[in-house]
Amino acid sequence: MLDLVPLFVLIPLGAAFACLLVKKRAPAVAPWLSLVSVVALLGLAIAGVVQGTSGAAIAGGWSLETHLGTSFLPGIVLVFDGLSAMFLLLVAVVSTAVLLFGLRYMDTYDGRPLYYALLSLLIAGMNGAVLAGDLFNLYVFIEIASIASYALVAFGTGGREIEAAFKYLMLGAVASSSILLGIAVLYASTGLLNMADLGAAIAAGQVSEATLLAVATLFLAGLGLKAAMMPFHAWLPDAHPSAPAPISAMLSGLLIKTLGIYALVRVLYVVIGMDGVLGGSLQTLLLVLGCLSMVGGVLLALGQTDLKRLLAYSSISQMGFVLVALGTNTWLGVAAGIYHALNHALFKSALFLSAGSLERLTGTRDITEMGGIARVAPATTLGTVGASLSIAGVPPFNGFWSKLLILIALFSAGLPVVGAIAAATAVLTLVTFVKVQHKALFGALPERLKDIKDVPASMSLPVVALALLCLLGGLLWPLGLQDIVGDAAASVRTDAKTNLAPEQYRTMVHSEGRQP
């Protein structure tokens, strides 16, 4: 399995360039190329999660080098453990649903082979970021995924899309520069890029506290912007609604998690160290920014009538839940945060896809102009209601369990105030989505919408399937899913007073790079 890990990046990358190659002569092949590639990724990811192996794949088969008495790994290292397996599976599942949905939805757009090429590139970038074992490759893959997403936001080429993409590009470039600067400072002070080696060097006190503070600030700002954390969120409410619906689903469902949350977890827990000299202040920062995102996001979402904008603001709020969970620095908190990130990917991508269907059906994104869609579009409604119940935290859907776990983690970590804020936000989220249901799906059907027909099955099925996964994710939680998520969390935060995960991570990576 470990030998095959580079395929997670190679397959979508190959599909992207193959799509470009056929764009003139056989444009109809492009969708099938991408579809075959994501199905292959899905198979690989399922095999990875089932096998439960972990370890590092070292490109070119390099081995450990020794310098000044310490051993370190040169070259490109891809690390595959419980956490990355989980995110790879998530990327594969959501991408499959998004691609199926797009087969018919994208009919109205020009240059479809380019859409498939960019989408495959986006998947390659996200998979690479999840697997990267050194900071520079993490940065490169973040850039690959980001640049593909800038182009995809502008895919409609209308004035509003271009404006949103430009804003996103500018802020994204600031974030990337901040990340790169952080990496540069770390490299300047240690001469290392490998995350395992860097983690050990920082834990051994090789980096001064002031330098570490600068690095942590740069990473928190850069990755926080990618994760749409509250003071850095300005790009998201424009970029996500402007993109075509399948791309909104990819951006809100996956991109902010793989580039933002996942990278933040890896860097904060494995490299910088939440138990180190900065641990306390990092925790406080995550909790404060998380609360800000939770409350700010949901209050802004409540006031929206544009469905996709409302969903975008609610994404910020849900990311806040994940951030406060990560701020607890406990195994339970990290597990709850990761579980909520996974759940959010499923229900938010379902909601964005169904928003695309509703827009196609009614010709508007304004929920006050919709109403009674349930009567004419039963399949779309079923998917939307399932996903809405899930995000609102209604049992037995997965959103209920992850929010409950976050509350338990917050209260058991002695943070009742944050817990209370999270509980209030959960109630406000429920209110937001009751409003959506009431205005868009139920109630009186306007005269002009009397004769519409539901979207084709290739558009409604992915939404229903994602909603079904939300239900399954909730039902399976007590029956084994909790162990898988728990293991994934244990690869960055173990269930001990001091975190043993970074040391285990380093041992795992080094055991692959044997001495010659």
Added chain:
Amino acid sequence: MSDQQGMSLIVRVVTRWLFGLILVFGLAVALFGHLTPGGGFAGGTIVACAFVLAILAFGGARGPGATFARWASSLDATGALAFLALAILGYTAGAFLHQWAGKGEAFTLGSTPSIVLLNLAILLKVGAGLFAGFIAVALFEQTAESGKGADA
């Protein structure tokens, strides 16, 4: 500078002399990438510069340039796929991106054919990509200018 006319006679004659030399230089930088500073990226940039110079000197970003750019777009994708294929070929020797023909020796050109091939794939990708990018920007600027002219 009008698009079809290009630059003065002096520039055109010098370009005619230099074009082949720049190509050879770019190729050499890529071929010796495993021995000296340089490699596929630097070589590709130099090769792209030769074509950019030709377009600037002789004009024609719209006519022949646009045709070249279509070719370049295909070559760009081919270069990337070739790199991926070579990387996968490494599996036959044990690991992804494994250098199956040795990791190279100093001052010996033929000591590692696999790295030379990888460098050539990058040359194709970077050279074609940069040239296509240049043509795209040139065409965009011309379209924008002619659009402005039409408004006035």
